Amino acid sequence: MAASRPPAHHRESHSHPDVAAQIVSVLERLREHGGRITSGRRAVVVALLRHDDHHVTADDIAAVVQADQPDIHLSTVYRTLEALEQVDVVSRVDLGQGRAVYHLVDHVHHHLVCDRCGSVTEVPASVVEPLTQALDDRFSFAASPTRLTISGLCSSCR
Amino acid sequence: MAASRPPAHHRESHSHPDVAAQIVSVLERLREHGGRITSGRRAVVVALLRHDDHHVTADDIAAVVQADQPDIHLSTVYRTLEALEQVDVVSRVDLGQGRAVYHLVDHVHHHLVCDRCGSVTEVPASVVEPLTQALDDRFSFAASPTRLTISGLCSSCR
């Protein structure tokens, strides 16, 4: 899949001072909701919180996780990601063509997906705000605040 | 070939006065681009132009086509739709979750897809215009003028 790597806008991604604490709190959250903590789940959470990119596929996570623990199955990654989504820690976004990415809910943004090269560019919510407001006013449609996908051509492909 | 001219009654959905003429022109367009006209392709075009809905899946088209010609295979529908897309007659829009719909390019609009019930609401391009303008200005991103998909909750599900 993802034939071309999106041009990772590399700037320090997560400005979270204490990732370790975050990991603990996320796991805690799972437990609060009746979930259990396993090495597989912990590995997924670690990979997710440490990942440089804001949008990762289940496959990306699996690759990281399996580097250390080859036995963690892809389906476990999917199931863990699903559990995290239900606990509102991560949000799943469909980028089209069957591709789905996950990102932390605390990072609110939208995505511009290039039809040609497949790159994904983040857009701060503020830029889209006027539109979501208009959609609410005129269609009573509550556009997802974190899961918007806009396709088109990126600056280098247009 | 001189197809039996269908009755000129306008029970149509699109504001096209003469569907029959449109069918001919679309087929003509295929031929101009080196394509050939077969009964399967004609059936797909007819189904597409006569369809009441603005967004149809390959499956929808296949169902209509196969009612008359059971031998037309789904893959032929996909291939024809693809050919029509390359000739700029139809546009394919990915609604997420692997679902894709096709619509005539002359019907410019965007889609609001409900996360809960899956309903699709059309939005005129004018509502989205300010956003596409902003994306162009700030990110040099050329948002597709006809293929935007916005997910969220529709009026009855929110």
Place this chain on the structure above:
DNA sequence: ATAATTGCAAAGTCTTTGCAGTTTG
């Protein structure tokens, strides 16, 4: 003639699911 098209079946992608065996709390 001859290049485009088609039906069919098989493959592909990404994701989900049924189960039986393992763990966690």
Place this chain on the structure above:
DNA sequence: CAAACTGCAAAGACTTTGCAATTAT
């Protein structure tokens, strides 16, 4: 211990593709 989780394999949903046979021009 009971419930939750896991690996595995198999299934799904949707779309694409290789081929040999067919057909439009």
